[in-house]
Amino acid sequence: MTKETYFEEIEQTVEERLKNVPAEQLVDRLEKMPVVDVAAYLKSKPVDELIELFKQFSPEEQGLIFADFPYELQMEIFQKLSLKHFAKIFSGMNSQDRIDFYRKLEPEQQTLILPFLDKASREEVIRLSAYPEDTAGGIMSTDFATVRIDMTVEQAMAKIRKDAPSKKMIYYVYVVDSNMVLQGFVSLKRLIMAEPGTKIVDIVYRDFVVAYVDEDRESVAFKIEKYDLVAIPVVNQQGQLLGIVSHDDAIEVIRAEHTEDMEKFMGIIPQEEDLNYEETSVWTHFKKRVVWITSLAAVGVISGMIVHRFESAMEKLIILALYMPMVADTGGNAGSQAATVVVRALALGQLSVRDWFKVIWKEFRVSVLIAVCLGIIAFLKILFLSWETTIPSQFSLLAIAITITIALMLQVVTATIIGALIPLGVKAFGGDPAVAASPAITTIVDITGLLIYFGTAVLMLGL
Structure with a gap:
């Protein structure tokens, strides 16, 4: 089953489930559904209707839903909303989704949105977008939890609650020293099971795999696959923790690299973006294929x-x-x-x-x-x-x-x-x-x- 077919089936299912729901209860019902289902339902609506429904969600929910929309729909929403409103949606997205969307904007659009972002989001976007897209730094996320090695379990849990990383990124808690040099990690399960007064240094796992910030993204994805990791920490040459690459990002990388390799192997010039076949124009298909075919015809x-x-x-x-x-x-x-x-x-x-x-x-x-x-x-x-x-x-x-x-x-x-x-x-x-x-x-x-x-x-x- 293709990704498009899967989403078509999701849309039909969600449509059936929400068919007889009164309009005033629609958002309440949608909020209880998985984000991917909500995105599939909304993207089937006319864009103006979509935006009216979209505005009724919290900024954090809007950010997560927005990240699941196709790029063309994302740009349409971006152009219809005020920059002030969109900045709230942008800040609600996961860090890697933010960077991915930010990179696709024109330089003029990037400079327009930056002043509306809060300081933390602005600094993060500028810093992460500086890394080449084909490196670990280009695909890493800053959505992770850290604790210091000299803390107790009780202090560590308090810090995790304060930092409030997203739920899907809290399987591992990374242990650092006062200079942010990575010392190891502890699982959330081990933290919960340990006594409050236990020192982190006594329960930290020191045998870990890392990716370097300038490492090729394909190499990072293969490390995650080889060691069956939920996420891999990204460090600089000094061993300081900069971010993480999650397993779902690795899947995207492997899929993109596989597509690129197959296009090259079949004599098709790869595109910067993974384009949908039906949405790609005849002219674009022509440009992708004609060079190799005409060259080989001459040979x-x-x-x-x-x-x-x-x-x-x-x-x-x-x-x-x-x-x-x-x-x-x-x-x-x-x-x-x-x-x-x-x-x-x-x-x-x-x-x-x-x-x-x-x-x-x-x-x-x-x-x-x-x-x-x-x-x-x-x-x-x-x-x-x-x-x-x-x-x-x-x-x-x-x-x-x-x-x-x-x-x-x-x-x-x-x-x-x-x-x-x-x-x-x-x-x-x-x-x-x-x-x-x-x-x-x-x-x-x-x-x-x-x-x-x-x-x-x-x-x-x-x-």
Whole structure:
């Protein structure tokens, strides 16, 4: 089920539940529902009606609901409300949601809203928006609880109540010293179960994983996944606690990185934002796809030159032209498969460039097994489909079938090795392996495949 389908079902369900609710009781009923359901219900309404209902919630509730709206609806609400009113909604959002929305505003809009924010929110927005978006600092939140290591449990609980972090960020309480250097963490459960006079230093967990503020966001997400964390603390080089990255932020990062890698791999220029297919214009789709396709079409002229070079061979034995697409398609599929496997392994940290020989050796063995299977199928296919084909007397169908089969098997092996080598080569030169796009691999494999196909035919059949 897609995200859009899920939200459509939510809207239908919420609509049914609120169908006969009197207008004066509607907000009361909505306030008792999960934020995601409220957002789904409101976004289905005309924007003016939405805003009237929206204003009846508290600023904190408005902030949480607003964060669940699509960006286009967020901007429409932003433009319709006064800056003074919107500043209250903005302050009610979680810190990471605030930064995400703030970054999407034009510089002029950013300068307009800043004066209306309270001092703490203003300073936080300016500080967090300074970090690059692809780093831990760019996705971290300041919505967390800290206690000092020299406190007692009773003092720590009092401080947590005073700081009042959001409920979803209070699973871990981070322990720092007087200079905000991270010393460890305690779980909320352990705090509650401990005696009030117990020292935090006696119950702190000191074995913990951290992310550095300038660390790549994908690396941070993988740490959260690897160690099964609810959140990971973000520190600077001095070990001072700056923020946290939660597991739901990590999921968003992994999804965004996966989308970006798949777009690159399929020869589509990635966008800065994860765009909805239906909401993206034809012109935008065109711009995302045209560069690779036209470039590879130009490179494809080489294939035409090779075919032209062996035109006399095909005139002597026209049956070669019938099975040329089969060999080319098989090679393209084999190369794309190998590239996909290697790109994924590199992205997950399962391989490094130093493992190139092991990769090639393994892919060679895999490709030989695949080539044998496909070779048997191709051989039988040629005999079955072409047994009535007219063939010049100096050639036999059996010899032709063996020749094409050998060419196809060689193509599978070479295509697989090429598909595995290209991502490793790109990575070795410091590039993104995902740019080893599937269309590019297919084009390269087509060229090598034609050379193998006609070269085998010339050598074995004496054309």
